[in-house]
Amino acid sequence: MQSVSNIKSISYLKSHAAQISEDLELNGTPYVITQNGEASMVIEHVKQFQEKERLIAVLKIIALGANDRQQGKGFSIEESRSQLKAARQSRK
Known part of the structure; x- marks a missing residue:
């Protein structure tokens, strides 16, 4: 886990x-904003946010695939290969 070095108060944010915006663009290190001495929010660059969202989407797809495999759904490697081979031959 990434260590947090940018801890600032909400008044500092204001x-x-x-x-902060420029610093996020240059360094990419997120800021933890505190309110009344407690962590209240995290501010990160939009690129980091989008990267995390893509990663979460990929992990969800992998988890769904793993669940399907455990339930016996899907195709074996041999079935997949034969379907691909048939699809290639039908295009010729």
């Missing part, structure tokens, strides 16, 4: 929003 007065330094542009600086």
Whole structure:
């Protein structure tokens, strides 16, 4: 897990929003924003957010595939290969 070095108060966020935005663009290190001394939110660059969303989507697909495989759904390697071979031959 990534260590958090940018811990700032919400008042710092209010007065330094542009600086935080520039820092996120340059460094990519997320900020933990505190309110009343407790972590309240995390601010990260949109690229990091999108990357995490894509990773979550891929992990969900992998988990669904693993569940299907455990339930006996899907095709064996041999079945998949024969279907691919038949599809290729039908295109010729």
